[in-house]
Amino acid sequence: xxxxxxxxxxxxxxxxxxxxxxxxxxxxxxxxxxxxxxxxxxxxxxxxxxxxxxxxxxxxxxxxxxxxxxxxxxxxxxxxxxxxxxxxxxxxxxxxxxxxxxxxxxxxxxxxxxxxxxxxxxxxxxxxxxxxxxxxxxxxxxxxxxxxxxxxxxxxxxxxxxxxxxxxxxxxxxxxxxxxxxxxxxxxxxxxxxxxxxxxxxxxxxxxxxxxxxxxxxxxxxxxxxxxxxxxxxxxxxxxxxxxxxxxxxxxxxxxxxxxxxxxxxxxxxxxxxx
Amino acid sequence: xxxxxxxxxxxxxxxxxxxxxxxxxxxxxxxxxxxxxxxxxxxxxxxxxxxxxxxxxxxxxxxxxxxxxxxxxxxxxxxxxxxxxxxxxxxxxxxxxxxxxxxxxxxxxxxxxxxxxxxxxxxxxxxxxxxxxxxxxxxxxxxxxxxxxxxxxxxxxxxxxxxxxxxxxxxxxxxxxxxxxxxxxxxxxxxxxxxxxxxxxxxxxxxxxxxxxxxxxxxxxxxxxxxxxxxxxxxxxxxxxxxxxxxxxxxxxxxxxxxxxxxxxxxxxxxxxxxxxxxxxxxxxxxxxxxxxxx
Numbered sequence: 001x002x003x004x005x006x007x008x009x010x011x012x013x014x015x016x017x018x019x020x021x022x023x024x025x026x027x028x029x030x031x032x033x034x035x036x037x038x039x040x041x042x043x044x045x046x047x048x049x050x051x052x053x054x055x056x057x058x059x060x061x062x063x064x065x066x067x068x069x070x071x072x073x074x075x076x077x078x079x080x081x082x083x084x085x086x087x088x089x090x091x092x093x094x095x096x097x098x099x100x101x102x103x104x105x106x107x108x109x110x111x112x113x114x115x116x117x118x119x120x121x122x123x124x125x126x127x128x129x130x131x132x133x134x135x136x137x138x139x140x141x142x143x144x145x146x147x148x149x150x151x152x153x154x155x156x157x158x159x160x161x162x163x164x165x166x167x168x169x170x171x172x173x174x175x176x177x178x179x180x181x182x183x184x185x186x187x188x189x190x191x192x193x194x195x196x197x198x199x200x201x202x203x204x205x206x207x208x209x210x211x212x213x214x215x216x217x218x219x220x221x222x223x224x225x226x227x228x229x230x231x232x233x234x235x236x237x238x239x240x241x242x243x244x245x246x247x248x249x250x251x252x253x254x255x256x257x258x259x260x261x262x263x264x265x266x267x268x269x270x271x272x273x274x275x
Numbered sequence: 276x277x278x279x280x281x282x283x284x285x286x287x288x289x290x291x292x293x294x295x296x297x298x299x300x301x302x303x304x305x306x307x308x309x310x311x312x313x314x315x316x317x318x319x320x321x322x323x324x325x326x327x328x329x330x331x332x333x334x335x336x337x338x339x340x341x342x343x344x345x346x347x348x349x350x351x352x353x354x355x356x357x358x359x360x361x362x363x364x365x366x367x368x369x370x371x372x373x374x375x376x377x378x379x380x381x382x383x384x385x386x387x388x389x390x391x392x393x394x395x396x397x398x399x400x401x402x403x404x405x406x407x408x409x410x411x412x413x414x415x416x417x418x419x420x421x422x423x424x425x426x427x428x429x430x431x432x433x434x435x436x437x438x439x440x441x442x443x444x445x446x447x448x449x450x451x452x453x454x455x456x457x458x459x460x461x462x463x464x465x466x467x468x469x470x471x472x473x474x475x476x477x478x479x480x481x482x483x484x485x486x487x488x489x490x491x492x493x494x495x496x497x498x499x500x501x502x503x504x505x506x507x508x509x510x511x512x513x514x515x516x517x518x519x520x521x522x523x524x525x526x527x528x529x530x531x532x533x534x535x536x537x538x539x540x541x542x543x544x545x546x547x548x549x550x551x552x553x554x555x556x557x558x559x560x561x562x563x564x565x566x567x568x569x570x
Contacts, residue, residue, distance in 0.1 A: 011369060015381055018366075021444070022384050028410050029399055041405075044413035090295040097288025105292060112299060114559035115307070116505055118528050119552045122535055122545050123309030124302070126318075143302035146295045177287040206392040208508050213536065224394040224508075231398040232515045242402055249395045257390055261383045264390070268449065269456035 026254070032243040040239045051240060059241035062233065065248055067219060068226040075137055075211075075222060076204040079144035084197040087150035092185045094151075095158045096167060106155075112148040121213050128214055135217045140210060150196040153267065157192035158185075195267040198260050202253060223249040314545030324542065331546035340522075341547065344530040347435065347523055351510075352503025354439025355446070359499065362443070363450035364488075368480060370451075371458045382455075385448030393445070397512035400441060404428055428513065431523035438509055438524065446502075450495050457491030458484070490565060497558050504555055507532065527551050 032040050035049035037058075059065055093099075094106055128134050162185065170180045186193070208224040215221055218229070230245050257264060314331055316324035335341050366385070370378055388396070403410040407424035415421045427433045461484060469479045485492075507528035510518060516533065518525030525533075527547065535544030 011373070011375075015366075015369070015375065018362075019381060019384050022388055022448070025396070025399055025403070026387075028403070032402075032410070041408040044410055044417060086294050086298075089291050093288045093291035097285045097291075099285050099288040102288065105296075109295075110563060112303065114556070114563060115303070116501075116552060116555050118505060118507075118531065119310060119548050120303060120306035121310075122313060122541055122548060123306035123311075125535075126313060126320075126541070127306055127309055129320075139302065143298060145298040146303060151295065171284070177284060181291070202390055206390075206394075208392075208394050224392055227392075227394050227398050228512055231401060231512055234515075239402060239405075242398065246395045246399050246402075250391050253390055253392065254387070257387060258383070261386070265382065265386060265452055268386075268452050 026250070029243055029247050029250070032239070033247040035240060037238050037240040040243070052244070055238075055240040055244040058238045059244050062236070062238070062241060063226050063229060063245075064219065065223075065226060065245055068221050068223050069248065071137075071220060072205055072222040072224075075140050076201050078137070078141040079204040080197050080201045082141065083144040083147040083150055083200040084193050086145040087147050087154055087196060088186060088189050088193050089181065090151045091154035091158050092162070092181055092189070094155050095162055096164070096185070109148050109151055112146070113152060117209060121209060124210075125213050134214055135220055136214075137220075139214055140207075144200065144204070147196075147200060150200065153196055154189055154192045158189050161188050161192070195263045198256065198263055199267055202256065202264075205253060310545045310548055313542055314549055316542045318541040319539040320541055327542065331543045332549075334543065335546050335550055340525075340530060341527075341550075343522060344525045344527045347518075348504060348506060348526040348528075351435050351438045351506065351524075351526070352442070352500060354436055355442030356496075356499050356503065358443045359447045359450055360496065362447040363454050363495070366447075366451045367454040367458055368484070370455060372476070382448075382452065386452060387448070388445045389449040391445075393508045394512050396441065396445065397509045400437070401428075401513050404437065429520055431520050434513075434520055435523055438506075438513070441509055442503070442506070446499065450499065453495050454488065454491060457488050461487050493565065494562060497562050501555050501558055501562075504551065 028044075031045060031048050033055060034052045035045065036051040036054055039045070039049055039051065090109075094102060099105070124139065125134075128136075128139050133139055166184060166188075167180055170184055175183070206224065207222070208228075211222050211225055212228075215225065218226075221229070227245060227249055230242055313324060315326060315328060317327050317330075318324035369375065370382065375381070404412075404427050406412065406426035406429070411427070412424040416424060427437055465483050465487075466479060469483055474482070505528055506526050510524040510526050510529055511532075514524050516529070516537070518529055528551070531544045531547040531551070534547060535541045
């Protein structure tokens with residue numbers, strides 16, 4: 001019979017309390033998304049209500065949340081695809097080839113990882129204004145081609161995952177370099193690419209500052225921007241609609257995470273992700 | 276012969292790097308340099324920029340609003356970072372040295388707050404802290420802890436502490452995961468030796484674990500600080516962009532954003548951005564150096 005030490009009980013209580021603290025905001029969010037504004041303001045409840053239909057109507061009357069959802073999805077998917085493919089291509093280049101300035105160029109990648117995004121937004125705004133690309137998704141998607149942190153992470157993985165013998169054999173068979181990358185490199189690097197892709201998706205979904213600067217047409221807004229619009233609406237605050245909107249904006253991330261949590265946490269643990 | 280063949284292919288390395296670097300040149304380097312250029316001008320977003328030399332930079336150094344924004348930013352980071360580090364290391368130690376049932380599940384749940392959109396969390400907190408009838412007030416009143424509702428966002432210190440707690444909530448799991456990965460590198464033999472010498476767990480933690488964790492401690496502290504310096508979204512959504520109460524929630528980035536996009540003083544905003552950059556660069560270089568050592 002194993003002794004149950006009091007220190008163990010305290011430990012589990014502590015861990016359990018933290019679980020509740022992490023979980024509770026989401027729980028309250030879901031509960032309140034199903035209650036009317038009146039119910040929400042009059043008292044706290046652990047039990048869901050049945051006013052979700054009404055909240056949907058109230059929300060739809062205020063903003064077009066489904067179009068914001070689709071916008072976020074389009075941008076996030078586009079950014080993720082570009083980032084995944086080209087980060088792999090870039091990492092592959094650093095691992096497989098020996099160019100004269102390879103170390104310098106990789107040093108530049110490391111430096112890029114450290115540049116704060118706020119430094120470029122003012123110049124980016126003026127630049128996009130000049131080329132008439134404001135209110136356009138191009139500057140929100142294309143820059144993902146150059147995702148330094150993904151390159152760093154995938155390269156780390158590829159150093160051990162890409163045996164040069166395999167590549168040499170493919171060359172001897174007469175395959176072109178590009179084909180070797182697509183047919184051999186990509187599959188071998190895919191676990192790392194996948195981990196980074198999930199991270200990219202989440203980062204793009206959550207991205208606030210750049211869309212805030214570049215988008216002014218509400219029809220083009222992403223979810224974070226719509227949430228902000230709703231949150232600052234002091235004239236007609238509908239708590240029920242607000243909770244529902246927040247739930248809609250968060251639920252995809254929660255779903256993605258609980259399916260892929262292993263990949264995400266492994267990616268962080270390997271030190272490839274910026275906080 | 277084999278080396279010759281490889282050399283012939285090496286130029287493909289350059290070709291494969293082109294997409295990354297061209298994209299960076301266009302959407303990374305050029306805007307950054309453009310910001311620098313604008314910081315030497317007076318530009319309102321519509322008429323042509325007017326060259327003013329270092330005037331903006333001098334003005335920042337004499338600007339009390341800039342210093343107060345900086346002070347707020349660092350203070351709010353500190354309030355969150357201290358518990359964040361304590362919890363992260365404590366949890367990492369618990370998970371590393373004690374067999375805990377449900378460890379994987381707990382680790383995942385603690386990590387979730389990091390991933391959720393900061394804007395959404397902030398909007399949620401704003402609802403929770405609603406005066407007089409947000410969730411927080413309701414819970415405190417219904418449990419009898421207070422007798423009349425409180426307005427946490429109305430008082431400077433309370434508001435800043437709220438932001439600090441939010442940062443703790445959002446990031447302690449992330450830091451915990453990083454520290455845990457650092458701990459896996461510590462050899463178990465060291466603990467065996469420690470036990471033979473009669474050391475207690477507490478002693479072993481401080482004499483063996485913590486010193487060996489110092490690279491990762493430095494890393495998580497610095498990354499947290501750099502992240503903290505950039506904070507903006509939480510404060511903006513909580514206060515509608517004004518940084519109330521009494522400007523206590525104004526961060527450096529919020530000040531920069533408002534200066535440029537609200538008041539149309541892009542040149543000055545650019546200067547603020549570069550001061551922030553210098554701050555961040557100093558700490559980033561420290562991290563970069565320790566990273567390159569690992570390479």
